[in-house]
Amino acid sequence: MAANHGSAGLGMRVGIIGAGPLGVVAAKNLAEEGFEVTVFERAEGVGGLWRQTTNTKQTSVLPNTYTNTSKFTGAMSDFPMPDDYPVNPSADQIQKYFELYAKAFDIKRHIRFSIEVVSVTYDRATKKWRLTVRPVGSTDERNDETFDFDRLVVATGSFKTPSIPVFKGQEQFKGEILHSQAFKDPTKYKGKSVIVVGLGNTAADSVSALISEGAERVIVSHRHQAVIIPRVTKEGRVLEFTLTFRLLMLIYLLQRISKGLAATIVAREFGKLQDACYPALRKHKACADGRELPAAHAIQPVVSDDLASHFIEGRAESAPDISSISGPRSVKFSDGTEANDVDVILLCTGLKPDLGSLMPSEFDPYNPNLAPTSFGMLPARYTDERRVARLYQGFISLQNPHQLAFLGSCIAKRPNFQLYDLITMALAQLWVGNYPLPPQAEMERSADDFMEDLAKLIKKGDVKLTGIMGAIEYDQWLNDVAGTRIYSHLGNWFSKDCWRLWWTDRKLYKIMVTGIVSAHFLRLFDNKGRGRKAWPGARDAIMEANDRAKNWKSEHFEKWKLEHWKGQMNGHA
Missing domain, CATH: 3.50.50.60 (FAD/NAD(P)-binding domain)
Known part of the structure; x- marks a missing residue:
């Protein structure tokens, strides 16, 4: 056709x-x-x-x-x-x-x-x-x-558009129910008892904001087991830097063999990573009260540098999903437990x-x-x-x-x-x-x-x-x-472009295959008049990004710990 x-x-x-x-x-x-x-x-x-x-x-x-x-x-x-x-x-x-x-x-x-x-x-x-x-x-x-x-x-x-659940008995609740879209000023909740519904990245940010602004009690209600990974490990390893072009190609290969197998392997790696970073979380209620993990294909780990510490050290509590509003200030969970004197239900239930x-x-x-x-x-x-x-x-x-x-x-x-x-x-x-x-x-x-x-x-x-x-x-x-020509230059040994790059600029080739997948890849190669415009600064930007990534731990990790963990190192031990 x-x-x-x-x-x-x-x-x-x-x-x-x-x-x-x-x-x-x-x-x-x-x-x-x-x-x-x-x-x-x-x-x-x-x-x-x-x-x-x-x-x-x-x-x-x-x-x-x-x-x-x-x-x-x-x-x-x-x-x-x-x-x-x-x-x-x-x-x-x-x-x-x-x-x-x-x-x-x-x-x-x-x-x-x-x-x-x-x-x-x-x-x-x-x-x-x-x-x-x-x-x-x-x-x-x-x-x-x-x-x-x-x-x-x-x-x-x-x-x-907010996804807003409705709870049985909700009409009798005398506190405040709001969606995270409307949650703009965490200082308003100082001294309040708050239930955060959901466990995604928005929930993690909301929990951290509530705790830092002095909320009296924070309960996180989530249906599945928590899967939490940090941006940076306790050893100073930036996790994103481990995802190289070569590893990405391996993941794609596994998907071609079996999508289910690839999803299972990735889910297991998330679990291993969580255990290595937060061993105390294994026995915490957020991970060990009988709630199941999401299906392998549906696991979206929470990326947070302090949520695990908040759980482990008791600043945040974990509860299963809400079964009903049981009173003007009371909420009942699916395991039969109940929270009383609740001031706020914050719905971190997603937007679409x-x-x-x-x-x-x-x-x-x-x-x-x-x-x-x-x-x-x-x-x-x-x-x-x-x-x-x-x-x-x-x-x-x-x-x-x-x-x-x-x-x-x-x-x-x-x-x-x-x-x-x-x-x-x-x-x-x-x-x-x-x-x-x-x-x-x-x-x-x-x-x-x-x-x-x-x-x-x-x-x-x-x-x-x-x-x-x-x-x-x-x-x-x-x-x-x-018109980026990335796939003709990297890992494609049937292509003259790949051999030419490997032969004429081996340092760049190695960095692109084994280093971080820089955004500047997209503007590196000229497509001879067809396609998006190449950027003359792309090669230098790729090399500089990888140099900075390589030296990040020695130059910035100590400062980063002070800014992000703020004394909450126990959760990373």
């Missing part, structure tokens, strides 16, 4: 909804290929959830949040993070980094701040998207403006992307009526709760692939910022016409295969992250479309 060159004849004006990290990098990579971009952002600046806000309906991380990925792998491909940033930057530093990024590439002139999109329509006759926008806070339609675009990118974020909320129903990727057979493979709750977006390769609309893309629904074996840098490089190449999309029928089959694989996983246990694109074929496709 013929390739799909449907971008031919379309204009170059692109509207982007959202100026978080995904929207900003999309604007930069599309503008780099000659597109005329306009970005609409509700907030007063860039950064998305990394920008602090007191708005309880807008998602933002807590001030005590640090990135789980390092500044070397989590940076943009042609813009290293500042030298004075720590290995895991803070929320405030990430927000400032994207301000610097937007300034460096002159993105801010394309952004309309404090503007919300109130409607999106599509005119099939003109093949144009029409966006109606108005100033945030205004209800006067006379302030509305309309804009027409040839393409549309929805980048409203991966964490937008709802990228289709502004879209006409015929373009909504969560709409099961657009593909009833495909969505029908999933349990009804996944479609009813809009937990699964049906897209080609996790970001391209199947209803309008050359004019509509959604960013934020998929994850892969790359840090999120690096992944969406790569995705938007690929999107720019597809839309500018440098790389053809497959025929429509092939894209539909690919989306159906994804839904079928997801349905099989769900039978083994609940899948919280429904947009995982974990196969090597996905990463290879993205790199091929973007």
